[in-house]
Amino acid sequence: MILPTITVITLTLLATGANGRQGFGSGEQEWGYVTVRPYAHMFWWLYYTTANVTNFTEKPLVIWLQGGPGASSTGYGNFEELGPLDLDLNERNYTWVNDYNVLFIDNPVGSGFSYAEKYSGYPKTNAAIASDLLACIKGFLTELPVFATVPTYITAESYGGKMAAEFAYVWYKAQTDGIIESSLKGVAMGDSWLSPMDSVNTWAPYLLATGMVDTIGYEKIKAAAQATQDAVDEGRWSDATSEWATTEYVIINVANNIDFYNILYKVAPSSSSSAREFAASKALLRDERDDQLDELMNSVVKEALGLNVTWGAQSGTIFAALYADFMKPATDQVEYLLNNTDINIFVFTAQLDLIVDTPGTVLWVERLKWPNATQWLNSSRNPLVIDSVIEGYVKQDNNFKLYWINRSGHMVPTDNPVATAAMLEDLTSNADS
Structure with a gap:
């Protein structure tokens, strides 16, 4: 397959107030590694927002975590779901970068461009993944401290949601304990392997x-x-x-x-x-276009970012390392968030998804133990209406919401970008609080 040539267009600093580098595709970007433990290196890739703002700090930072475990945020999430370019390198008109600063993290170690030097570098539990992610964020904020005061939100899909629940809790605790200076405001877990x-x-x-x-x-x-x-x-x-x-x-x-x-x-x-x-x-996710994505990431993307790591080479190994942890539930982490934090906590489920189907998601959500559980159960479910079309439903109490997304499978940002955009706007509505 011959990949089309990409023209790198640098946005003016006056338009965004950013200092990013020329990465892959248009827009200002930044990327780097954080050594989260001995022999364990986690890769992140930031896209500064292209929104019409005086300074990029006027828009929230949204973090995307992929599933698997072993699938790559910088690959699948970026080019298959919500980044500026799709897999065919066409501009995506519903990219999240239009409205937010977007940070892709290849997690856990061993996913995408993240890598371990030896087997001890791979995490073996969800708790270890959360600890690694917190170390990654600390490193990211050391590199780009301006984001410490930018309202920040974790979003995740599939196994990424299992990681996100525990990550959000340990991050919030570190934030309130003064261990990290940051502004975590919410977490949204989509089609998540939590139960x-x-x-x-x-x-x-x-x-x-x-x-x-x-x-x-x-x-x-x-x-x-x-x-x-x-x-x-x-x-x-x-x-x-x-x-x-x-x-x-x-x-x-x-x-x-x-x-x-x-x-x-x-x-x-x-x-x-x-x-x-x-x-x-x-x-490791839908494999229809895996060969195309693999070629893209290990050719022009890798070259543009100046990396010498083979993207995806350790994906199978990290899945194997987490084999015994894979079927363990993490709904207790969602309960910790509900009982001990004031951040926005969203769960979203897709009508046409099988692997993490809606009936299963509703079951564990309705069993959650938190002070407002009964009140939430008895609250009304309202339609999510956009341009006179019902794109889904939402049920809420205080800072907890469950979104049902219509006409969508596992990859909600791709299958129903309209509903996704509305949910993100809701998730980030507490940015100024």
């Missing part, structure tokens, strides 16, 4: 209700899900991840290769030869 078994146990009824399987298929999926549940109940966490992979493989067989990230995407018959092979490929 894995609630997702796995609702796959069968969700697929039956949407007509994607028949009763025989339903029973096969249900049986595989029960084997996964048994492993979790017995504390066999690595086995639980293996059984999760088997359950997904059963779904592929009975639903003839349904796309886990949007059940309405067009797909070809499956060619995976085993459950483990299938899970390894799916865990």
Whole structure:
């Protein structure tokens, strides 16, 4: 494949007040590494906003964390979902950079351009990932201290949401304890792997209700899900991840290769030869255009940023390092946020997403223990209306909101950018408070 030539256009400093470098594509950017632990190096890539403001500090900083674990924010999130350029290097008119400063972090260590020098450099738990991310933010703010007073928001997708919940809590605590000078104001967790078994146990009824399987298929999926549940109940966490992979493989067989990230995407018959092979490929995100993204990141992007690390080379290794942690829930971290912070806490779920389906998300959200839980449960769900169209629904109490996003799969920023923009505006509404 021949990639088109990219013209680098530097915005004038008067337009944004930025001091960024010429990175890849148009606009002012900055990027760098933070050594978060011995042998562990985390990569970040900042896009200064292109909004019509006197100074970029007039707009919030929004951080994007990808899932996997092992998928890359600088790759997938940037070029597949919300960055200035899409994967074909066309300008994206709904990029978040139009309205916000956007920071992509390749997390955990081993994802994208982040890398470990030896196996001890890989995190093995969600707590270790959160600690690494806090160290990364400290390094980022040391490099660009002007962002210490800029209202900041964590946004995340899939396994990134599991990381974001714990990261937000440890960051908030460090911020209130005076360990870090920053302005964390909110976190939004989208289609997040926060309660894995609630997702796995609702796959069968969700697929039956949407007509994607028949009763025989339903029973096969249900049986595989029960084997996964048994492993979790017995504390066999690595086995639980293996059984999760088997359950997904059963779904592929009975639903003839349904796309886990949007059940309405067009797909070809499956060619995976085993459950483990299938899970390894799916865990790192949709693989339809992976070869194109890999070539892009390891050619012109890598050259433009002056990097000598192979993008994505350690993605499989970091997934393996977290294999025993993969199926562990992190809903307690959301409860910590609700009970101990005053930041905006958003959860959003997509109508057409299978891997972290809406029924499963609603189950764990409604079980959360916090002072306003009953009040939230009894509150009304209101339509999210944009240009006379219902783009979703929202239910709220105080600083906690659950968004249902219509006509969207796992990649909400791509599938429904209109609803995403409205939700982001709501998330950042406390920027001046």
